[in-house]
Amino acid sequence: MVHILHVDDDPQLGKLVKRFLERDDSGIDCRVRIETSPAAALDRIRSDETELDCVISDYRMPEMNGIELLRAVRETHPELPLLLFSGEEPNDVAAEIIRAGVTDYLQKGVGTEQYTHLIRRVEHAIDSEGEFEADEAVELDGVGIVGHDEQFEEVDESYAEYYRYDADEIEGKHWSELHPDDEVEHIRTHVLPVVQEGGKWSGHSTGVRADGSTFTESKMVTTLDDGRLLIAVSELDGQL
Numbered sequence: 001m002v003h004i005l006h007v008d009d010d011p012q013l014g015k016l017v018k019r020f021l022e023r024d025d026s027g028i029d030c031r032v033r034i035e036t037s038p039a040a041a042l043d044r045i046r047s048d049e050t051e052l053d054c055v056i057s058d059y060r061m062p063e064m065n066g067i068e069l070l071r072a073v074r075e076t077h078p079e080l081p082l083l084l085f086s087g088e089e090p091n092d093v094a095a096e097i098i099r100a101g102v103t104d105y106l107q108k109g110v111g112t113e114q115y116t117h118l119i120r121r122v123e124h125a126i127d128s129e130g131e132f133e134a135d136e137a138v139e140l141d142g143v144g145i146v147g148h149d150e151q152f153e154e155v156d157e158s159y160a161e162y163y164r165y166d167a168d169e170i171e172g173k174h175w176s177e178l179h180p181d182d183e184v185e186h187i188r189t190h191v192l193p194v195v196q197e198g199g200k201w202s203g204h205s206t207g208v209r210a211d212g213s214t215f216t217e218s219k220m221v222t223t224l225d226d227g228r229l230l231i232a233v234s235e236l237d238g239q240l
Helices: 011-021 038-046 066-076 090-100 113-127 157-162 181-196
Strands: 002-007 030-035 054-057 082-086 104-107 142-146 152-155 200-208 214-223 229-235
Touching: 002 011, 002 038, 002 113, 011 030, 011 113, 030 038, 038 054, 038 066, 054 066, 054 113, 066 082, 066 090, 082 090, 082 113, 090 104, 090 142, 090 229, 104 113, 142 157, 157 229, 181 200, 181 214
Parallel strands: 002 030, 002 054, 054 082, 082 104
Antiparallel strands: 142 152, 142 229, 200 214, 214 229
16 A cells, blocks of 8 residues: 655645555555645655655645745655646746755646646655655756757856856757767666656766766666656766
8 A cells, every 4th residue: 555645735636646646546556645835845845654665746726835845844754755747837846956966847737637646756756765865865957858859948147167168058969969979878778768668867977078088977767757857967077
């Protein structure tokens, strides 16, 4: 039995999430508890009597937003899977998601298909619990988004600085231009198959800077719900 806490200030949405996740044909044997107050949810999570396998939270809520809630949860429950289920555009919250240690993000949509996607994300988050614990100790502070054409749509300044570019110089580049040939082959054969199946890859790879020099990077790659790639990096030279 999987125990899930859903946090959203819209009680009707909470009831829908509970109904779809607890259905006999959902594929996951779970019980969903609902909280409409982030503060009450945090108290419940920190209670010694509460057993939880996963937390699902909205982003925009009174008292604190979903990222603030999940960051507070991380202080006492560093390995608890945390999913953000929100109406925010992925680009708008990508950096916050990475820096808060959020396990996964799913954008709210219309119709029942969004709940099917949510179930799959919950299953994967629980199955992957603790899988990337070693790399999570390294702060990943550069964030980029790669589109379906495998070109960068957006990167923040931290991401660009690791490769010695300005952000607008990376946007439009193919991701392979930032890696040596042997690393490109590794990414295609070992990284992309994992994330394209809805998973998350975390590990070390080699990056190529604008001047041709290389560096060791800690990297996390996952997919957004629309199939684009969300990538977070930090430099590991001198830390290995």
